[in-house]
Amino acid sequence: MFEISVEVLLLLVMAGFIAGFIDAIAGGGGLVTVPALLLAGLPPVEALATNKLQSLFGSGSAVISYASKGHVDLRKQWPTALASALASVAGALLATVLPSDVLAFILPVLLIGIALYFLVKPNMSDVDRTQRITPFVFGLTIVPLIGFYDGAFGPGTGSFFMLAFVSLAGFGVLKATAHTKTLNFASNVGAFITFALVGAMQWKVGLLMGAAQFAGARLGAGLAMRGGAKVIKPLLVTMCVLLATKLLMEDHNPLRVFIGL
Secondary structure, three states, rough: OOOHHHHHHHHHHHHHHHHHHHHHHOOOOOOHHHHHHHHHOOOOHHHHHHHHHHHHHHHHHHHHHHOOOOOOOHHHOOOOOOOOHHHHHHHHOOOOHHOOOHHHHHHHHHHHHHHHHHHHHHOOOOOOOOOOHHHHHHHHHHHHHHHHHHHHOOHHHHHHHHHHHHHHHOOOHHHHHHHHHHHHHHHHHHHHHHHOOOOOOOOOHHHHHHHHHHHHHHHHHHHHHHHHHHHHHHHHHHHHHHHHHHHHOHHHOHHHOOOOO
């Protein structure tokens, strides 16, 4: 049975708070919590499962904050949220047959691309722009695709949703952030249920980290709503670059061999 000291548990709780704050603004909270759980000694599968449990609190807290201020209408978004949740279940169930080497190869490149898009995109603001895809098609194609990815792999899901909402749905940055957290919460629910059914969960650790995530996400969402694009854009770019760097630093990443690292 997995045992953990009080000191390590407190550090995990702190990691949960920091992750909740960051994730509510720009996504990427898993960049903090997954390595923390692995360093605490959890096996990889249990670390991913426990991360999904605690991330429910952070994404749920952010959804409550954004919805209460009118930045997202949950009654209108529930069909796409359901699509995200169901797709994440499928992704988690089919994770063992996914070409993980391919994902590990292309993910850092995609994250750097997203960072560059938001970095150089002129006049990035909270004002809605031209819609390039209808809500129906968006919910039928883009949302399940990203939800499936979250269940199967996970890193960068919030960044992918953000890019889709801004570049395809024409949302302003703050509105995109609010809607991203709703769909990310839904995909977290789907993956969590799947992991819970197979018993790969450290409940005490996940619940304590989740409580801290809830508090951190409330603080982060409040800051995002006050600062809008001025706060969200630089943090989003930073998190994409950090996550891409972390993935590139992993010894088993095939992209390291390709570029001669």
